[in-house]
Amino acid sequence: MIPRYDPTYTFSDLFQCAAVTGRDTSSDELASRLKQIYQVRHAFLFESARVALYAILRAHNRPGKVLMPAYNCIVVPEAVRFAGYEPVFLDIDLSTLNVRPETIQAALTEDCRAILATHLFGIPCDMDALKAAVESQDILWIEDAAPALGAEYHGQLVGNFSDAAIISFQATKVLSAENGGALLTNNDELAERIRGIQSQVVEPGGRLPLLLKALGRKVVTHPAVYPVTQAAFQAIRRPKMYEIVEPLERMPENFFSSCPPFTASLILQQLNNLSRNLSARRELACIYQQELSGFNWLSMPLIPDHCSPAWIQFPILVEDKVGLFEFMQRKGVDLSWTFRYSCADSYGVADCPKAQKAAKSMLGLPTYPSLTTSQARKICSILRTYRPMHQ
C-alpha cells in the first residue's frame, strides 16, 4: 500500500528532539532561522498557522471584511471570525485552482480590511495580478503560505511579497510536526502590536504528548503498518467525498497559544534538509505532469514557468472522484481527499459553484519526499488503466 502521506521527520529526528534537556531555546532559534531564510525583520511562532492569522488580524485591529478563496481549509475563515472580522468568499478558477484578479477587483468594497493571497497546496498564486489589484487600496495584504514553505515566484520565496505571511508546520505540510505555525512580516508597526498582544498567548503543554503523537503518526503511516491503519480507519467511518462542513461557532478555549518548543526543535531538525525535501517534491510533481497529461477525464493545475511550487500534494480534478478513489484503493494506492467542502457552502453566504465543483472532483496524489520516483510512475501507470464510469 502506498500511503497518502508520510510525516517528513524520521524516528531519529524525534529521538534527538526528545533528548533535549534544560531550557529549550528552539523557538527563538527557529524564529531567527526563518527571518534569515525569508529576509524579513520579524518572525513570530504560534500553535498553528490559523493562530498566526488570528494574531495578524487582531494586531491590525480594523474589523471588517476579509477576502479569501472559497475553496480552502475551513480553519481559515474560522480564525478570521475569531479575530472579529467577516470572511468573504471568492469563487476560484478551475484551471489555476485560485482566485482570478477580476474576481478580487469586483469584490473590493469600502469595508474590506484585508485580503488573503492563498498559495494552495504550495502552488504560488498570481502575485503580479494580485499586487495590481490591491496596490492602490488601503487594505492589509496577507499571504496564506501555510502549505508553501520554500515555494518561489519569479525566484523569490512566497511569503515575502505582502504585509505579512503565515506558514504551517502541521503534519501534512512541507515540513511536518504535530502543530506549529509562523508569522512573518516586515511591518514594524504590525510587529509591535503583535508583541503587545503576546501577553495573552497561552503556553503549550508538555513535550511528552506531542512526542507520542508524532511517534504514533510515524508508525501508523509506515508502509508495513499502513494496511492495518487503513482497515481500522474504514471500519470506523466511511468518509464522504463531499460534504457541507459546519464551521466552529465559538473560539476554543486556549486557541491563542504559542508554538511548543518541541515542535520548534522538530522543525529546526528538518530545516537543513529543506532544499532536498523540495526538490524531491518537485521531481514527483514533474513525473505526474508528464505522465498524466492528455487524459480527457483528468485535469491538473496550470503552473506558469515562473512558479516553483512546494507541492504538499499534487491535485488532480476528475469527474468521478469516488470511483477513482476506490479504484486506486483496490490497487493499493491511497489518495488524499483534499478539501471535501467549499467554505462558501459552510457559511451559506455566497454562491461559488467552481469551489463546490473543486470540492466534488479533486483528489491529491502523494508528493512526500520519501515517495520514490518509481512509486510515482507506478501510481501513474495504475491511473492510466482506470476507465471512468460514464465513458
Ligand SMILES: *Cc1c(COP(=O)(O)O)cnc(C)c1O
Ligand atoms: C494547512 C493550511 C492552513 C492551516 O494551517 P494550520 O497550521 O493547521 O492552522 C491554512 N491555509 C492553508 C492554505 C493550508 O493549507
